Amino acid sequence: MxxxxxxxxxxxxxxxxxxxxxxxxxxxxxxxxxxxxxxxxxxxxxxxxxxxxxxxxxxxxxxxxxxxxxxxxxxxxxxxxxxxxxxxxxxxxxxxxxxxxxxxxxxxxxxxxxxxxxxxxxxxxxxxKMPEARVLKNPIELETRSSVKEKFILVNTGVPHLVQKIHAFVDSVNLKDLAREMRAHESLKPAGANVTFYAEDEAGKVRAVTFERGVEDYTLACGTGAVAAALASSLENHLKVIEVQMPGGVMEVNFFDGDPKPLLVGDxxxxxxxxxxxxxxx
CATH class of the missing domain: 3.10.310.10 (Diaminopimelate Epimerase; Chain A, domain 1)
Structure with missing residues (x-):
C-alpha cells in the first residue's frame, strides 16, 4: 500500500x-x-x-x-x-x-x-465559477488590543474575509501583525476570517495579499481572497472585470448582473x- x-x-x-x-x-x-x-x-x-x-x-x-x-x-x-x-x-x-x-x-x-x-x-x-460573493457587513469596525479602531469590509466569497483598502501595496508588509490579530478577533469567533489587503494600481487593476486561516501567514495567492479584493474594488468603482495581482501570480475576476457567483480565471x-x-x- x-x-x-x-x-x-x-x-x-x-x-x-x-x-x-x-x-x-x-x-x-x-x-x-x-x-x-x-x-x-x-x-x-x-x-x-x-x-x-x-x-x-x-x-x-x-x-x-x-x-x-x-x-x-x-x-x-x-x-x-x-x-x-x-x-x-x-x-x-x-x-x-x-x-x-x-x-x-x-x-x-x-x-x-x-x-x-x-x-x-x-x-x-x-x-x-465561485460560490456566491456576499457582503456581510460594510463597514465593520474592529478594535485592536492597543485600542485602535480599524475599518474593514466583511465579505464571504466561499469563506469569510476581512478586506481593507490600503494606500500602497508595499504597506501590507507592515500590516501582518494586524492581520494576525484580526484573523481571530473576538467579534468573528468561533471561525475567524481571512484578512485581505488590497491597493489599486489603476481602474480595474488591484494588488492584493491574504493572511489565511490554517496557514497563519500571508500566502502567495488566495482565490477567495482575490474575489474578496475584487468585490470590494467593484463596489467602489462599479466595474465588472477586475484583474488581481497577488504575490504568486495574476487572476481575473468577473462579476455579472443578476448572478451572485463570480468567475475566477487563473493558472x-x-x-x-x-x-x-x-x-x-x-
Missing part, C-alpha cells in the same frame, strides 16, 4: 497536495493501515521538512449524485476550509488530466461551500508527482 502517489500543484503560487481517494484507488486501505486521521495526515504531507511543503492537502473522492467529484480539503495545519479558489483550479486540472474523462472540460465539484464548477480553457488556464500548474513513503508515521 505504500508509498503513496501524491501530486503537487500550484495555483498562482498557492500549493496543494492531491491524493486520488476514490474507491478504486486503494487510498482508504492506506488510511486504515496508517491509523491516522486525515487531519494528521494532512499536517504530515504539507510539512516543510517531512512532507512536500504545500499550503493544503486535498483528497479527491467518488462523486455524490449530480457531481463529478467530491473533495475533502485541509489546510497545512490540519484544519478544514469550505472553499479555496486556487485549489479548485488545481483540482480541475488534476482530475481532467490524471483521473477524469478528457472529453469533458467542465467539471462539477462538491465542496464544503457547495457546488463549484470549473472549465478547462487550455494552456494551463482554468475558469472557476494551474503541475509541480511534480511524489512517491511519499510516510515513514514518519509510527
Amino acid at each position: 505504500l508509498p503513496v502517489k501524491i501530486t503537487k500543484m500550484s495555483g498562482a503560487g498557492n500549493t496543494f497536495a492531491f491524493v486520488d481517494g476514490r474507491g478504486a484507488s486503494g487510498w482508504k486501505d492506506v488510511e486504515k493501515h496508517l491509523g491516522k486521521s486525515r487531519t494528521e495526515i494532512a499536517k504530515l504531507v504539507c510539512d516543510r521538512v517531512l512532507g512536500i511543503a504545500t499550503d493544503g492537502f486535498i483528497v479527491i473522492e467518488d462523486p455524490s449524485e449530480g457531481f463529478d467529484f467530491n473533495w475533502d480539503f485541509y489546510n497545512s495545519d490540519g484544519s478544514t476550509a469550505e472553499m479555496c479558489g486556487n485549489a479548485a483550479r488545481c483540482a480541475a486540472r488534476y482530475c481532467y488530466e490524471h483521473i477524469g474523462n478528457k472529453e469533458h472540460a467542465n467539471i462539477r465539484f462538491k465542496t464544503g461551500a457547495g457546488l463549484v464548477t470549473a472549465q478547462i480553457l487550455g494552456n494551463g488556464k482554468i475558469r472557476v 494551474a500548474v503541475f509541480v511534480g508527482d511524489f512517491q511519499y513513503n510516510l515513514e514518519v508515521v509510527r
Whole structure:
C-alpha cells in the first residue's frame, strides 16, 4: 500500500497536495493501515521538512449524485476550509488530466461551500465559477488590543474575509501583525476570517495579499481572497472585470448582473508527482 502517489500543484503560487481517494484507488486501505486521521495526515504531507511543503492537502473522492467529484480539503495545519479558489483550479486540472474523462472540460465539484464548477480553457488556464460573493457587513469596525479602531469590509466569497483598502501595496508588509490579530478577533469567533489587503494600481487593476486561516501567514495567492479584493474594488468603482495581482501570480475576476457567483480565471500548474513513503508515521 505504500508509498503513496501524491501530486503537487500550484495555483498562482498557492500549493496543494492531491491524493486520488476514490474507491478504486486503494487510498482508504492506506488510511486504515496508517491509523491516522486525515487531519494528521494532512499536517504530515504539507510539512516543510517531512512532507512536500504545500499550503493544503486535498483528497479527491467518488462523486455524490449530480457531481463529478467530491473533495475533502485541509489546510497545512490540519484544519478544514469550505472553499479555496486556487485549489479548485488545481483540482480541475488534476482530475481532467490524471483521473477524469478528457472529453469533458467542465467539471462539477462538491465542496464544503457547495457546488463549484470549473472549465478547462487550455494552456494551463482554468475558469472557476465561485460560490456566491456576499457582503456581510460594510463597514465593520474592529478594535485592536492597543485600542485602535480599524475599518474593514466583511465579505464571504466561499469563506469569510476581512478586506481593507490600503494606500500602497508595499504597506501590507507592515500590516501582518494586524492581520494576525484580526484573523481571530473576538467579534468573528468561533471561525475567524481571512484578512485581505488590497491597493489599486489603476481602474480595474488591484494588488492584493491574504493572511489565511490554517496557514497563519500571508500566502502567495488566495482565490477567495482575490474575489474578496475584487468585490470590494467593484463596489467602489462599479466595474465588472477586475484583474488581481497577488504575490504568486495574476487572476481575473468577473462579476455579472443578476448572478451572485463570480468567475475566477487563473493558472494551474503541475509541480511534480511524489512517491511519499510516510515513514514518519509510527
